[in-house]
Amino acid sequence: MSPGVDDVIGQEQPTSGAGDSHQGRAGELPKSLTGIRGLDEITRGGLPTGRPTLVCGGPGSGKTLLALTFLVNGALQFDEPGVLMTFEENEGEIASDVASLGFDLPELVKAQKLAVDYVRVERSEIEETGEYDLEGLFVRLDHAIRTVGARRVVLDTIESLFAGLKNDTILRSELRRLFRWLKEQGVTALITGERGDGALTRQGLEEYVSDAVILLDHRVHDQVSTRRLRVVKYRGSHHGTNEYPFLIDADGISVLPVSSLALRHKAPLDRVSSGVARLDEMLSGEGYYRGSTILVSGTAGTGKTSLAAHFLDAACGRGERCLCFLFEESPQQLLRNMRSIGIDLEPWTASGLLQFHADRPSRYGLETHLVTMHQAVADFQPTVTVIDPVTNLMTVGTYTDVQAMLTRLIDHLKTANITAMLTSLMPGPGDIERTETAISSLMDTWIVLANDQVGNRHRRGLYVLKSRGMAHSNELCEFVMTNHGLDLLAGAGTTHRVVGGVENGSAEGGVRHAVL
Amino acid sequence: MPFSEHVTATQSSEGQTYSLRLYVAGQTPKSVLAFTNLKRICEQHLLGRYQIEIIDLLENPQLARGDQILAVPTLVRRLPEPIKKIIGDLSNTERVLVGLDLRVRQ
Numbered sequence: 001m002s003p004g005v006d007d008v009i010g011q012e013q014p015t016s017g018a019g020d021s022h023q024g025r026a027g028e029l030p031k032s033l034t035g036i037r038g039l040d041e042i043t044r045g046g047l048p049t050g051r052p053t054l055v056c057g058g059p060g061s062g063k064t065l066l067a068l069t070f071l072v073n074g075a076l077q078f079d080e081p082g083v084l085m086t087f088e089e090n091e092g093e094i095a096s097d098v099a100s101l102g103f104d105l106p107e108l109v110k111a112q113k114l115a116v117d118y119v120r121v122e123r124s125e126i127e128e129t130g131e132y133d134l135e136g137l138f139v140r141l142d143h144a145i146r147t148v149g150a151r152r153v154v155l156d157t158i159e160s161l162f163a164g165l166k167n168d169t170i171l172r173s174e175l176r177r178l179f180r181w182l183k184e185q186g187v188t189a190l191i192t193g194e195r196g197d198g199a200l201t202r203q204g205l206e207e208y209v210s211d212a213v214i215l216l217d218h219r220v221h222d223q224v225s226t227r228r229l230r231v232v233k234y235r236g237s238h239h240g241t242n243e244y245p246f247l248i249d250a251d252g253i254s255v256l257p258v259s260s261l262a263l264r265h266k267a268p269l270d271r272v273s274s275g276v277a278r279l280d281e282m283l284s285g286e287g288y289y290r291g292s293t294i295l296v297s298g299t300a301g302t303g304k305t306s307l308a309a310h311f312l313d314a315a316c317g318r319g320e321r322c323l324c325f326l327f328e329e330s331p332q333q334l335l336r337n338m339r340s341i342g343i344d345l346e347p348w349t350a351s352g353l354l355q356f357h358a359d360r361p362s363r364y365g366l367e368t369h370l371v372t373m374h375q376a377v378a379d380f381q382p383t384v385t386v387i388d389p390v391t392n393l394m395t396v397g398t399y400t401d402v403q404a405m406l407t408r409l410i411d412h413l414k415t416a417n418i419t420a421m422l423t424s425l426m427p428g429p430g431d432i433e434r435t436e437t438a439i440s441s442l443m444d445t446w447i448v449l450a451n452d453q454v455g456n457r458h459r460r461g462l463y464v465l466k467s468r469g470m471a472h473s474n475e476l477c478e479f480v481m482t483n484h485g486l487d488l489l490a491g492a493g494t495t496h497r498v499v500g501g502v503e504n505g506s507a508e509g510g511v512r513h514a515v516l
Numbered sequence: 517m518p519f520s521e522h523v524t525a526t527q528s529s530e531g532q533t534y535s536l537r538l539y540v541a542g543q544t545p546k547s548v549l550a551f552t553n554l555k556r557i558c559e560q561h562l563l564g565r566y567q568i569e570i571i572d573l574l575e576n577p578q579l580a581r582g583d584q585i586l587a588v589p590t591l592v593r594r595l596p597e598p599i600k601k602i603i604g605d606l607s608n609t610e611r612v613l614v615g616l617d618l619r620v621r622q
Binding site: 117119120121125126127128129130131132133134135136137138139140142143161164165 | 539541546549550553573574577578580581584585586587588589590599600601602603604605606607608611612614615
């Protein structure tokens with residue numbers, strides 16, 4: 001039952017007040033897309049059509065933004081005009097808040113796709129005497145709905161009424177009536193509420209709005225903030241129950257439903273050189289797959305960055321655009337260090353083929369890092385991306401957060417067919433970082449670098465732990481750093497020289513054993 | 517029991533004229549009671565210097581925004597300034613007088 005806006009007044013709704021009994025029937029309820037990436041996946045199609053949904057969270061958790069995005073997307077993408085009834089900010093303030101996201105509220109109002117009504121209640125200006133009801137609010141809402149033929153309604157934040165009016169009893173019964181009335185109007189409503197102590201909302205709105213409840217959270221962990229979203233309740237529908245990190249960037253809100261990592265990436269067959277001829281040989285003679293993701297892990301000083309530099313140098317040599325995120329060194333340090341082993345990347349930065357983005361990991365929260373990286377990728381349009389070292393991001397979030405972020409990032413890069421190399425710093429030989437176990441399943445190729453000492457000689461070794469979709473060498477090969485870069489000592493595959501191994505109990509053997 | 521749209525008392529030379537607006541939504545018992553109470557209070561305390569305008573929001577819903585009407589009945593004192601609002605059926609005369617600044621808050 002979803003009556004149009006025009007035929008509801010005066011029409012008796014036999015089920016009004018008993019609408020809840022409709023749930024639980026076979027089949028899912030009709031849903032309205034929010035147009036928010038990720039949220040529609042978690043809710044399997046959006047918010048319940050014609051019913052109110054509660055969005056609660058603390059101050060600054062993004063409630064208003066989520067609600068407005070729902071309205072604006074409705075008006076622009078789904079041909080569903082909307083009404084915004086705001087209790088905290090006036091029309092002008094709201095409009096300027098979201099202007100940076102490209103939402104032009106005045107334009108939508110002009111085009112009759114949106115009606116905004118600012119309800120101001122000032123307790124000090126109001127004297128209460130005797131019985132009253134909130135019919136004035138209903139009249140305003142009804143008028144706004146009719147003006148634009150609204151299918152969506154946002155009330156932000158109706159709990160403000162409790163601060164403005166003294167009679168809680170009247171207020172509560174009127175709110176109950178309001179939410180029932182909204183259902184009768186058949187509008188898909190989104191009601192925001194401030195998180196309360198020990199309750200979802202301060203005034204217990206969840207009692208009245210019981211169809212769907214979304215909780216937003218803004219947590220600070222080690223001085224770094226992460227936003228999360230959880231669908232607490234969704235009557236008559238399946239929904240993802242996890243907490244999902246979400247972010248607010250220049251394009252608005254997007255939720256990261258990790259589980260939705262659909263396997264829809266292309267699987268190109270063409271290959272790109274690693275920049276080290278003998279390593280290419282180890283990778284069935286041709287190097288990495290284009291669009292694949294490569295993890296290079298090793299302890300400090302094993303040559304991870306050098307391997308990445310070879311890769312960048314080769315890619316630029318082919319005329320490919322390369323983007324390199326540095327979380328440890330400055331671009332100048334990297335350029336200098338690589339020049340010392342004969343890899344000169346400077347011409348590529350000068351010609352614009354190679355771009356560096358250096359940031360301290362602790363500078364932002366994970367979400368902001370993700371956003372920044374997304375934007376850099378979108379701006380520069382690289383075909384090759386290097387993140388050095390990805391493990392430094394571990395310091396700014398919890399294990400799960402980092403995993404979620406990397407999953408999303410890698411997903412994004414793969415979708416764009418960008419070949420990505422991530423370096424990973426292992427704390428010591430034999431240790432497999434948690435990051436690595438977390439992200440290794442996302443990796444197509446995993447190269448491990450290791451050091452050991454035989455007598456007074458320091459040896460470097462490299463092996464391909466895995467490389468999906470190709471026959472690759474399983475040998476551990478020794479290499480040296482020369483003034484022309486990283487040099488694998490033996491011809492890979494056939495005339496290899498094994499340095500260490502499981503059987504001889506060397507340091508590399510230890511690493512390898514731990515890995516396997 | 518019909519309302520009259522405007523109830524205008526004769527101007528008085530002494531004191532300021534009170535310009536009052538009563539917002540209602542249809543003729544409900546509450547709104548009728550509010551009007552009755554208001555009329556009585558005005559006759560007793562503002563004789564000859566008040567003006568009451570009744571606005572039925574069911575007929576003029578667009579007017580609710582201007583005066584920020586939320587609850588009904590709402591009495592708005594438009595003059596003298598500043599604007600004052602009193603919501604409810606005006607059954608507590610004391611409070612109405614306080615709200616209209618005709619009596620100092622105890």
